[in-house]
Amino acid sequence: MLPFLLRTKVFALSLLLCSSSIYVASGESCGCSSLVIPVHVDVLIPKDPADPFGGLKSNASNLRRLDETYGVFGVFCQPNIVSPKSADAIQLLVHGFSYSNQYWSPPTEEFRNHSYTGFACNRGLSSLAIDLVGVGLSTRPVNASDVQYATNAAAVSQLAVTSRLLEGAQSPFDGFILTGELIVEPGAPIPGPATTARDDTPLRWGDLDPDYVTTSNRSMFYPLDPTSFSPRMLTFDNFTKDVGSLATGLQVGATSLRTHYTGPVAKVVGSEDQLFCAGTGRCADVAVLTAAERFLWREARSFDVFVAQGSGHDLNLDFFAEGPFNTFVDLVEQFTGV
Ligand SMILES: *[C@@H]1O[C@H](CO)[C@@H](O)[C@H](O)[C@H]1NC(C)=O
Ligand SMILES: *[C@@H]1O[C@H](CO)[C@@H](O)[C@H](O)[C@H]1NC(C)=O
Ligand SMILES: *[C@@H]1O[C@H](CO)[C@@H](O)[C@H](O)[C@H]1NC(C)=O
Numbered sequence: 001m002l003p004f005l006l007r008t009k010v011f012a013l014s015l016l017l018c019s020s021s022i023y024v025a026s027g028e029s030c031g032c033s034s035l036v037i038p039v040h041v042d043v044l045i046p047k048d049p050a051d052p053f054g055g056l057k058s059n060a061s062n063l064r065r066l067d068e069t070y071g072v073f074g075v076f077c078q079p080n081i082v083s084p085k086s087a088d089a090i091q092l093l094v095h096g097f098s099y100s101n102q103y104w105s106p107p108t109e110e111f112r113n114h115s116y117t118g119f120a121c122n123r124g125l126s127s128l129a130i131d132l133v134g135v136g137l138s139t140r141p142v143n144a145s146d147v148q149y150a151t152n153a154a155a156v157s158q159l160a161v162t163s164r165l166l167e168g169a170q171s172p173f174d175g176f177i178l179t180g181e182l183i184v185e186p187g188a189p190i191p192g193p194a195t196t197a198r199d200d201t202p203l204r205w206g207d208l209d210p211d212y213v214t215t216s217n218r219s220m221f222y223p224l225d226p227t228s229f230s231p232r233m234l235t236f237d238n239f240t241k242d243v244g245s246l247a248t249g250l251q252v253g254a255t256s257l258r259t260h261y262t263g264p265v266a267k268v269v270g271s272e273d274q275l276f277c278a279g280t281g282r283c284a285d286v287a288v289l290t291a292a293e294r295f296l297w298r299e300a301r302s303f304d305v306f307v308a309q310g311s312g313h314d315l316n317l318d319f320f321a322e323g324p325f326n327t328f329v330d331l332v333e334q335f336t337g338v
């Protein structure tokens with residue numbers, strides 16, 4: 001789960017609201033609309049989609065150019081009473097592997113209190129939760145090998161640049177909050193087993209390139225302790241899951257390269273995250289963990305790691321969600337100076 005945070009002006013955002021079927025995800029305090037934003041991607045990606053560094057360490061002969069325009073689907077939500085603090089900050093919410101924008105606001109009354117979108121709205125913060133390229137209602141390239149790390153990095157950055165009307169090389173992001181994610185060894189397999197999507201759910205995905213994959217057994221995204229989450233959440237998760245490209249799974253090591261980003265960065269991970277923490281001892285000492293993770297973000301203005309006690313990998317979907325939700329909002333307020 002990688003939510004990105006950016007800051008913009010409301011007028012710039014309203015330019016984006018080309019379609020506005022109303023989709024009320026989060027109750028009376030929040031107005032939401034869905035939209036499709038055309039995003040132009042012109043990027044070099046590895047010819048070999050299994051490149052563990054996603055092309056970031058490749059020379060030109062190993063890269064190919066991808067020049068496409070994709071429709072990126074998103075749900076934009078803003079508080080009905082726009083307070084000053086919500087006026088110029090937008091949270092760009094990005095889901096993780098085999099999820100979609102619905103991760104940020106499960107569209108069912110029963111799980112209303114698992115909606116981070118609604119929680120943030122109640123605290124006066126706007127958000128745009130998107131489907132990554134290849135996922136949900138965004139464009140799904142026929143050839144899954146077009147969906148690589150650089151493809152989505154370019155799409156998400158372009159989206160942020162467009163909404164801020166920026167020029168030049170400045171990062172469009174005022175800060176990053178990275179959730180359910182710690183350093184992985186380059187070349188390590190996708191955390192958790194992946195299944196070919198068309199074999200997993202033929203009725204829904206029977207026509208897809210076999211390099212679109214999904215996760216059949218979702219248990220690893222929840223704490224081991226079955227009393228930590230609703231069994232109905234697991235069922236709901238199974239029915240609303242999505243696909244990802246095999247390449248983005250194989251390239252997860254691209255997230256563990258050093259960056260030159262200079263804004264504020266935080267990571268939030270659950271103590272019971274079966275992919276990164278539970279049973280490893282890795283998350284027991286927050287100071288040690290922070291020092292290890294900071295290595296990648298040496299130039300960041302600030303860098304903190306938060307270990308959410310009791311939470312699993314999907315911080316939003318178990319009974320401990322309120323803890324991380326408060327952490328996210330506090331960080332956004334801190335990062336945007338409101
Ligand atoms: C580019 O990479 C290939 C394969 O890794 C290597 O054989 C080749 O020598 C490299 N070329 C340059 C100019 O570095
Ligand atoms: C997908 O695109 C790559 C690069 O152009 C090509 O090598 C591969 O054969 C394509 N795969 C399919 C299934 O068309
Ligand atoms: C999913 O995996 C867990 C172990 O991680 C196992 O206990 C459970 O039985 C599996 N569920 C299904 C439906 O296969």
Ligand SMILES: *[C@@H]1O[C@H](CO)[C@@H](O)[C@H](O)[C@H]1NC(C)=O
Pocket residue numbers: 201235238239
């Ligand atoms: C997941 O959903 C599929 C239908 O999409 C169903 O066949 C399968 O039994 C479900 N698995 C679990 C563990 O609920």
Ligand SMILES: *[C@@H]1O[C@H](CO)[C@@H](O)[C@H](O)[C@H]1NC(C)=O
Pocket residue numbers: 113114318319320321322
């Ligand atoms: C949501 O509400 C249900 C029922 O009231 C409760 O069991 C659950 O702990 C709540 N979840 C969160 C994240 O607050």
